[in-house]
Amino acid sequence: MAWLDKLKLKKSLVQALNEAGFAGPKEIQQKTLARIAGGQDVIAIGPEGCGKTTTYILAALNKFNYTPDGVPKVLILVPDKEKVEDVIAKINQLNKNTSLSIVGLYATPGTEAQMNAMADGADIVVATPDRARAIYLKLGLDVNKIELLVIDDAEMVVKQGLQLPVTELADSIPKCQHLVFTEVLHERLNKMIAPFMKQPATVEVEEIGEPQFDMHPQILYVLPNFGTKVNLLNLFMQDEDLFTKVVVFVNTRPTAEKLYKSLQGGKSTVALLNPWFFDMDGFTSLHDFKNAATRVLIVVNDTEQQLDVADVPFLIHFELPVEKETYINRVINHLPDVETDTMAITFATDLELSAVKKIEQATGQKMPLAELPQELLIEKERSADTAEKKAAKAKADDVAPGAAFHEKKASNAKNYNLKASEKAKMNKKKKH
Structure with a gap:
């Protein structure tokens, strides 16, 4: 034209x-x-x-x-x-x-x-x-x-x-x-x-194009801030029957440490890949994690180690890696003819949506947007003054284990409102 x-x-x-x-x-x-x-x-x-x-x-x-x-x-x-x-x-x-x-x-x-x-x-x-x-x-x-x-x-x-x-x-x-x-x-x-x-x-203008790869099923949760991401991860990890084995990807060691402390206070057994302090539980390979009783493994995205995430039921990108190829390589289904149980879940704030768009453009597939669970506690945005004060005394203000959640009865521990079709998809079972 x-x-x-x-x-x-x-x-x-x-x-x-x-x-x-x-x-x-x-x-x-x-x-x-x-x-x-x-x-x-x-x-x-x-x-x-x-x-x-x-x-x-x-x-x-x-x-x-x-x-x-x-x-x-x-x-x-x-x-x-x-x-x-x-x-x-x-x-x-x-x-x-x-x-x-x-x-x-x-x-x-x-x-x-x-x-x-x-x-x-x-x-x-x-x-x-x-x-x-x-x-x-x-x-x-x-x-x-x-x-x-x-x-x-x-x-x-x-x-x-x-x-x-x-x-x-x-x-x-x-x-x-x-x-x-x-x-x-x-x-x-x-x-x-x-x-x-x-x-x-x-x-x-959308320029997604044709699908370029066979990908594991994906779900995107758009959240207002970091604190709400932590709350959603804690909420999911309360469900021991569904989230039996989870790898959580983050971008920095401070974030990994914060999640490690937060998840230790709940029902999760949690470890780090290649821990940097002797008092942290951890593994040197995903193979060891797969064969252990630990449910959650936190991985920092800067690792140069080739990760074999096959057969891990849930890959949660708490933060997206800088290079979109890193995400894509994890989520590609290398055995499309073999039935697998892996699902990729991405947590993204407004500021990370451009990275999501780049991934969608590169793969030719959109990440389906999920509704936030009704039980999720939404953290309020902090003012600039509050953020500065928090940064000044970050070491003293570490998040206490489980602090983001109100105490619940055991019978109510899994009472978040996922749609039946979404829950069935995450379970890899038919909806009844």
């Missing part, structure tokens, strides 16, 4: 696209460019590689004639220096207007060079939110004539805790169009953009 007039792009841009090898618009461009040209605020959701960056670059360049005035008309906010440089390189690839001035703002020692660059004239500013705010407060960034504010990789902006400079900059711009590009849209991101987005059109 060729670039069409209905996308409302200037002829010079269409020519630049053809010369750069862009044969036709991708789905996200077909669904958003006309809306953007019409002045509407847009939230565009799509996986990596779907064309988000090219989309807003086209929208930005489309705003300029051949006589720019050197005052910022477009502000593009991205998470880090590498993204700033990548966006500027892509703008230069498509920009045929040599009089257009593009300035990048990111963390470097001092601000004088960037202040001078802004003073020399900037039509498009590509910046990290914190540096853009710092230059703005020094009166180096004029936001009065900005017509287009773009936030790219918005889920990463939130993950890095840059919401405040984004909202302050958005509030400082008198009137403009807003574009948000993200891999996932979740509650924390919505909270950041809701105050300045004006009746936005939400466009989502």
